[in-house]
Amino acid sequence: MGGVSPLPPRRPPLNRIRQQLRAARRALGERAKRQQSKALVRRLVRLLRVKRARQIALYWPADGEIDPRGLMTPLAARGARFYLPVLHPLKRRPRQGALWFARYRAGERLRPNRFGIPEPTGRGRHLIRVRCLDLIILPLVGFDAQRYRLGMGGGFYDRTLALRRRHPSWRRPWLIGVAHECQRLDRIEPRPWDIRLDAVVTESRLY
Ligand SMILES: Nc1nc2c(c(=O)[nH]1)N(C=O)[C@@H](CNc1ccc(C(=O)N[C@@H](CCC(=O)O)C(=O)O)cc1)CN2
Numbered sequence: 001m002g003g004v005s006p007l008p009p010r011r012p013p014l015n016r017i018r019q020q021l022r023a024a025r026r027a028l029g030e031r032a033k034r035q036q037s038k039a040l041v042r043r044l045v046r047l048l049r050v051k052r053a054r055q056i057a058l059y060w061p062a063d064g065e066i067d068p069r070g071l072m073t074p075l076a077a078r079g080a081r082f083y084l085p086v087l088h089p090l091k092r093r094p095r096q097g098a099l100w101f102a103r104y105r106a107g108e109r110l111r112p113n114r115f116g117i118p119e120p121t122g123r124g125r126h127l128i129r130v131r132c133l134d135l136i137i138l139p140l141v142g143f144d145a146q147r148y149r150l151g152m153g154g155g156f157y158d159r160t161l162a163l164r165r166r167h168p169s170w171r172r173p174w175l176i177g178v179a180h181e182c183q184r185l186d187r188i189e190p191r192p193w194d195i196r197l198d199a200v201v202t203e204s205r206l207y
């Protein structure tokens with residue numbers, strides 16, 4: 001043989017990477033997950049962008065995700081309001097596969113969506129325009145040090161935030177991805193629709 005340079009190692013397909021990262025996240029154990037969520041919330045509340053935010057989108061944790069709900073008590077004391085993602089009901093383009101954000105007050109009744117994730121219900125729910133949010137805390141499956149995000153694969157946040165790609169100078173909403181450190185990848189090859197986050201916070205670091 002000799003003289004033939006080896007092919008670069010082939011990356012496993014994205015879906016396999018997603019599965020592996022989700023399994024790693026679920027395997028953490030309740031105690032570790034609780035501790036890491038608490039440590040992460042302590043980091044978040046120290047960030048000026050977070051302290052100043054008035055309209056904040058969180059998410060309801062599922063599948064071993066970091067629990068961001070600990071932000072509510074300290075930030076409500078500063079006058080913040082909170083919103084949760086709701087799957088857009090339209091089955092047609094262009095809004096299909098996008099998210100709405102509905103006001104959520106602690107203790108309010110929620111109903112599971114088609115993925116089993118609780119969301120605000122009812123005609124009375126108050127929706128907010130994405131551009132009026134100061135801050136979105138995004139769940140993620142994987143991230144890299146460049147702050148690219150790998151999600152569940154539905155493209156929901158990418159579609160919802162697509163307007164930001166067209167208006168890169170818009171400062172709102174600020175986008176913070178939150179994750180366990182074990183969800184970091186060496187490099188995520190960004191696809192054309194991927195949105196780069198403004199920050200990624202883990203239990204031990206800020207990217
Ligand atoms: N907590 C949380 N809420 C969120 C998101 C999220 O990632 N985390 N989303 C972020 O986008 C949106 C929901 N996106 C999701 C996309 C796929 C699956 C999921 O479990 N898919 C299954 C298979 C699909 C099916 O059941 O039909 C899977 O991959 O196992 C869940 C949520 C909005 N709300």
Ligand SMILES: Nc1ncnc2c1ncn2[C@@H]1O[C@H](COP(=O)(O)OP(=O)(O)OP(=O)(O)O)[C@@H](O)[C@H]1O
Pocket residue numbers: 149150151152153154155156157158159160162191193194
């Ligand atoms: N702005 C957009 N407009 C139309 N389709 C989009 C847009 N963004 C993403 N998509 C579609 O969504 C699909 C899933 O995208 P991707 O794999 O990046 O999801 P994800 O970021 O991992 O998931 P999520 O945001 O739901 O957590 C892609 O195949 C892509 O075609």
